[in-house]
Amino acid sequence: MNNKTIIFNPKSASGKHRIPNSILQVGASIHGKYDYVFVDGNLENNPWQTIENYLKTGKFKYFGSTVMPGPQLRQAIPFTKKIKEQFPEVVTVWGGYFASNQYKVSLNSGYVDYVINGPGDNTFPELIQTLEANKKENLILIKNLIYKDENSKIVKTAVEALLDQDTLPKFPYDYLNSFYPVKNYLAKTFMGNKTLSYHSSMGCPFSCSFCAVVPIYNAKWKGMSANRIYEDVKYFKKKHGIDAVEFHDNNFFTSKKRVLEFSELILNDNISYWGEGRIDTINMYSDDDLKLMRKAGCKMIFLGAETGNDAVLKQMNKGGTQTGLMIKDFVLRMKNADIIPELSFVLGMPAKTEKEVYDQILWDINFIKEIKEINPNAEIIIYLFSPVPTEGSDLYQQILDAGFSFPEQLEDWISPSWENFDLRKNPLTPWLKPYMIDTIKNFETVLNGYYPTVSDFRIKGYKKQVLQLVSGIRYKTGIYHYPYEIKALHKLWKYRQPEIEGFYSE
């Protein structure tokens, strides 16, 4: 067979790595139908060499890469380009959040042949089947596909309704294990000694205007049943002795029924869990529900607080019922339930005047401090607002009017400034002035000094005390300028911010 596929996960983080769910799900979609190999850039010393060796055998016709914005592009871009140069007959396919949202720049590069727009469970096998049958005229019939036709015009095919997640094939864990030992992906984190990363639903029912999930899933969500999740968790417990699960769903807590059923199921398994949710959704859970979740192992929940200002929440199209007051009430409820709320804030939204932009930043900093007073255990993650191309949205128009544009060359995405944009650390947005970015970053450094994240479990004992002592005066007096001494300590102890590479793990 000369039509094998390479499924590639570009390097996404340093240190201990998470199980690569994106490529596992892509593998599951063709497992038993077409031959394929996995290449995980996180675990290869020289992933290009591995890919080249496969291609040199002449047995591979398809190269599929998952592509998330940020550091994954550092391998996805040059490798795909080299493949087109050295093995022009190989068909290159990109999927994942970057590919779906930035499909124009990807296809215009000339070295990405096809983009999978959202889920690839049917799209990928159908694409291979169509190309194998040499029936390119049928490409248009494949849902969730973006490509250039013979006139170089970009064609976006129909979007497929989300599939019943329980009917999807199980992940080929054993097959992955023949390339990379699965046990090596089970990390020691602050939650447990062996943490599994699991993804149990697709999409999100909301349409926040700053979020990359929206253009792809259009406010649709579908989740696996609690039973199906539990089957996999039990499998990992039995086979690998896991004691913690990180749910990577965009919105794990969407269905209260599912969360409570799952919590009942794992109640006696001694497994901790973490997931991402919305404040207004979980605020509708009763105190007894929260108690049950905590008893079942729910230690921390990541929540998009975004801002405490109700007008800005509206500007972000946050939807639902969240307000600044609700955030305050909610962190108190979480304190009583002994579940850590991990709140992410998005600072630096556009406004009419420079002063308004800056005043809002200072207002949010103050709001964050109020939250910390109500619940000192609340974890705070600060992002700078990075526009997402939700074409047709009011906010996107405002952003274009303010002079913002995305790179026109694919390679530009790996320039340091655009990489920082992806990491939501330097958004290159014209309304955000350097002094504003300094204020946010300096505050973040002082905050991380005064309240180091519990997820970096190395920062404890004397290290935590020294950091708190050094940062305390700045935090209390609001003098955030030039916090070099805190930065030096963070560097010395290799402090890890969970928002960039995930929880610290070993």
Ligand code: B12
């Ligand atoms: C795990 C994760 C990480 C991990 C990666 C761990 C690992 N295994 O390497 C870490 C923590 C390192 C990480 C970091 C970042 N991440 Co991240 N991450 C995720 C997360 C939570 C899960 C990804 C996943 O496994 N999904 C499960 C799989 C099954 O779904 P999927 O990837 O969508 O795959 C399906 C389709 O997209 C498609 N598909 C995907 N790839 C391919 C490839 C081919 C060939 C085909 C055919 C199909 C296909 O088919 C799949 C099955 O249907 C997602 C959110 C999410 N729920 O997906 C965010 C997410 C992808 N990350 C995001 C971001 C922004 C980042 C960061 C840039 C930083 C940040 N500030 O958050 C960093 C930097 C990235 C880096 N270092 O490269 C954003 C992307 C937003 C955007 N603008 O596009 C997301 C969507 C989170 C969010 N809602 O904001 N991330």
Ligand code: SF4
């Ligand atoms: S609730 Fe979260 S995942 Fe859903 S659209 Fe809003 S920011 Fe995105």
